[in-house]
Amino acid sequence: MIRTILTRPFLADAGLLLLRVFTGVLLIHHGYEKLANISNFADAFVRPLGLPFPITLSYIAAFSEVGGSWLLITGLLTRFGALAILGTMTVAIYHAVSTAGFNIYLLELLGLYFASATAILAVGPGRLSVDELIARRFSSDARSQADQLESAFSADQVSIEAVKADVVADGVG
Known part of the structure; x- marks a missing residue:
């Protein structure tokens, strides 16, 4: 800050x-x-x-x-x-x-x-x-950053599911 x-x-x-x-x-x-x-x-x-x-x-x-x-x-x-x-x-x-x-x-x-x-x-x-807000709203960079964040979040979810599966497999085995 x-x-x-x-x-x-x-x-x-x-x-x-x-x-x-x-x-x-x-x-x-x-x-x-x-x-x-x-x-x-x-x-x-x-x-x-x-x-x-x-x-x-x-x-x-x-x-x-x-x-x-x-x-x-x-x-x-x-x-x-x-x-x-x-x-x-x-x-x-x-x-x-x-x-x-x-x-x-x-x-x-x-x-x-x-x-x-x-x-x-x-x-x-x-x-x-206000010009900056408009530019950010319609910026392709902002869209690509949002897409990158969404894909990273999805990848994290996949990783979390894989870890959970490993933990369950290790606990059962």
């Missing part, structure tokens, strides 16, 4: 869990704020970039943040959630640089979200996620 708690893989998975949950929880309100006043967001952030369909793109940004955050928090389809957040943060960083230059106060939070999403996309959600 102590070895499990103190070894690197467990701590790495716990760290990924913390990164996913904190990134998702702290980012999700940005998406909800966009949805609360989508026209204001489109006027302030999308139209200055000269992008087409500012309202539609604003909804995409908001749903990317909200949906991506929920995917990170739950650990379900985590890489898709990280990719959605990464795309939104890329545009947000471009907007910040193009409108205010390299203003560290604007870029630091965007950079942290960008880096978190990139790390999660690159490394995956870790073992403490």
Whole structure:
């Protein structure tokens, strides 16, 4: 038990869990704020970039943040959630640089979200996620391990029966 708690893989998975949950929880309100006043967001952030369909793109940004955050928090389809957040943060960083230059106060939070999403996309959600449970459920390795355990159990039963037969034969003889 102590070895499990103190070894690197467990701590790495716990760290990924913390990164996913904190990134998702702290980012999700940005998406909800966009949805609360989508026209204001489109006027302030999308139209200055000269992008087409500012309202539609604003909804995409908001749903990317909200949906991506929920995917990170739950650990379900985590890489898709990280990719959605990464795309939104890329545009947000471009907007910040193009409108205010390299203003560290604007870029630091965007950079942290960008880096978190990139790390999660690159490394995956870790073992403490719904994705891992799904992968284990449908893994051929898990099936083969179950088959190996079942055959070992069957072999043990055969061995036990053979020992019982020997004991009975020795006792009778």
